[in-house]
Amino acid sequence: MHGKEQAIAPPLEAELGLRIIVPTDLDTDALGTFTGEIERPAGILETAVRKAKLGMEAAGLELGIASEGSYGPHPVVPFLPLGRELIVLFDAERGITVHERLLAESTNFAHTTAGSAGGVGDFLDRVGFPDHALIVRPNATSVENLHLHKGIRSQTDLEEAIGLCSRASPDGKARLETDMRAHMNPTRMLAIEKLTGKLAGRLATPCPSCGSPGFGQVDAKPGLPCAACGAPTELIAIEVFGCPACDYMERRPRTDGIVSADPGQCPFCNP
Ligand SMILES: [Zn+2]
Ligand SMILES: [Zn+2]
Incomplete structure (x- = not known):
């Protein structure tokens, strides 16, 4: 629904010769949306696998690919945002699930509030508007004013939405958020492309034991020794590689x- 095939198809076609088919009439928003109208019912990996299976059913194919992302405050660095992107390939014939993750530190994820279009300061420049779209909603929500303006990419639409939402909000303010849907956010689209490149590399790596595609890092162990005294630290010392099909x-x-x-x-x- 969000044009992610622009980012996903080229690396998979170039590296693996996979031809990407996008099923039409598939409402993946039923699995949860970015803007929170529908809560994601499951974890990010499980949601992506469900989405891939929905696509496979709709297209009648044995391979399915889906991606999911979530954006929020950085867990370690205060005031910085962080995106988590995940892509998964489900292979029904082999019965394997292969996924890759990416931490997107370069993201425009942000929000602000404004009583009028003149009150947004440098927010629009910071988030890359209008190349990157915005979502506007009333700042203080109630049952009556749950409306949401998504995909705003013009000054006229932005002013109109801020006017409507600030008047509808008990505190007289509109809330502006970055629209993180891939087709509305070129920075996120780039992150998905990079992530797909990682997935293509993993899929191109056969398991040394059984030959299944998708051999790659599955875990990491801390204990990197200190350069001065040799004691184990919390930093990663060992990378564990595994296979999606066997125990190797x-x-x-x-x-x-x-x-x-x-x-x-x-x-x-x-x-
Ligand atoms: Zn030490
Ligand atoms: Zn194996």
């Missing part, structure tokens, strides 16, 4: 080649 696993040193931790991260050298 490999424990490997970090892909980035880092073998010791800065003493600043050490519980003994820097308690």
Whole structure:
């Protein structure tokens, strides 16, 4: 529904020769929406798998791909937003689910409130409006004013929506939010493309034991030794690789080649 095939089809076609078919008349919003009108009933991976299966049913195919994202405050860095993107391929013939995740630190995810179109300050520049669309709703919601203006990409529509929503809100303010749907957010579309490249790479990697596609990192273990005293730290020491089809696993040193931790991260050298 959100044109994600623009980002998803090219890497999968180029690297794996997969031809992407987008089923028509498939309402994936029933599985939960970004704007919160419909709550996502399940976790992000499960929701994506359900979505892929819906598409496979609609198209009558044995392979399904779906992506999901969620955006919110950064769990560690105050005032910074963070996006979590996930893409999944479900292969009904092989009975495997292969997924990749991406942390999107570069995102325009933000919101503000304004009593009038003149009161939005530099918000529009910060979020990349109008290339990136906005959502406007009454700031203080009640049962009567649950209306929502999505996909706003022109100054005229923005002014009209702020006028309507500020008048409908008991506090006289409209709430402006970045519209995070992929077709409304070029930054998010880029993140999905990058993530799809990761998925294509994983799918192109066969399991050394059974040959199934989709061999890749499935876990990470902390314990990277301190460069000064050798004590284990909380940083990742070992990457665990696994197969979506069999139990074969490999424990490997970090892909980035880092073998010791800065003493600043050490519980003994820097308690
Ligand atoms: Zn140390
Ligand atoms: Zn295997």
